[in-house]
Amino acid sequence: MTKQSINDRILSRSQSKSDEEASAGASSQLVRRITLFCSIGAFLAAGAALAFQISSHIGALLFTEATAQAQAPESAKGDTPFHKHVSQAGISTCANLVPVLGQALTFGSTYAVNTQWNKTSPDAHSVQAVAGMSYDTPEYKEKAAGVIVASPTGEGCEGTFVRVAPFQKPCQEVVATLPQGSTLAETLSGTPYYNLANNSGQALLISSGNSCVVVSVGSLAG
Template sequence: MDVSRPRARRLVAAVLAISLAAGASAETRPPSAAKAPAGNVNVFQEQAGRLGVRKCANLFAAMGQTVSHGAAYTVQAQTEGSAPDGHGVQGVVGMTYNTPGYSAQAAGIVMAAPVGGKCEGQLVRVAPFQRACRDVVALLPAGSTAAGSLSGVPLYNLGGNQGQAMLVSSGGACVVVTVARGADFG
């Protein structure tokens, strides 16, 4: 999924419709952790600022809000300490959903990095469902299509250009791994 600057803010609700039904080195800045507060504060933006990230902070924030949409969450962010705008920023997110269609814990990873004159980002969300994968398919966004399988793991292109999802069967449960990418030109 490619995200331009005007679409970055709209990205928040787009990728995770399903949620509703770098090793550190001595030069890496210490991780910073924060819980999502009430109100309009963007914790991802705040953490990027605290770490000195300016160039890719907006994309990091948009990807972070997308991966955590609809959940109570805590994020820990880190980047290269000596040149935060020359390297990527990464956030590891723990989430708890409590919605009518989904109540469980999930995890996410958000990354944004400078590439040439723009920023590119990736997100991964892992959400276990206590139902069979064949039943979870109905929860995918409208317009989602099967895209084959990867070593037997079903892969779907999510409707509305919202990324992809892999449905990993685990006994009677289904672990949904959502992946998406974005770019911020500016």
């Protein structure tokens, strides 16, 4: 496995013509989901979390790695580390979806991301990115972590992400901050599992003393 490192501090970048052309090629459904997930990211910074389900077979693949750092917020069309890594890997099938998932995962945070892909056939296998995130807003000052996985399919690309975020308050208080219309789906071994409103994913609330760890789950195709 070959390892390459990119340590970039992105404070502000102008959008290149190639970025605009790539974004224009995304479907209207994908654009709508970008807006939804960016809203969810802002909601996390205000006091709740959303994330996406992760597949389990990544470890069996031969990957190349890249790492990068960024300061948020960044435009969903901007020159993010996720765009860089997709280009570096030579990925085309999931080239639009990976940056969208990355933007949804890291919105509102300062983050560093490590991306892994198949070295020999990058466009035929899953791509995985692991992010460490720091939030510094008046409402939320914590560190969080997340994973995105995107896989090519016969009709395009499907992706998932998981975000794990701690809150210095009981889960009973965190429940009150979930989007209006969220409902309790079931209790998993004593841990409440919620369907978030507007089909925007799920959230598992794990009590830890007087704190609450929120594991949010969801998926996206495009």
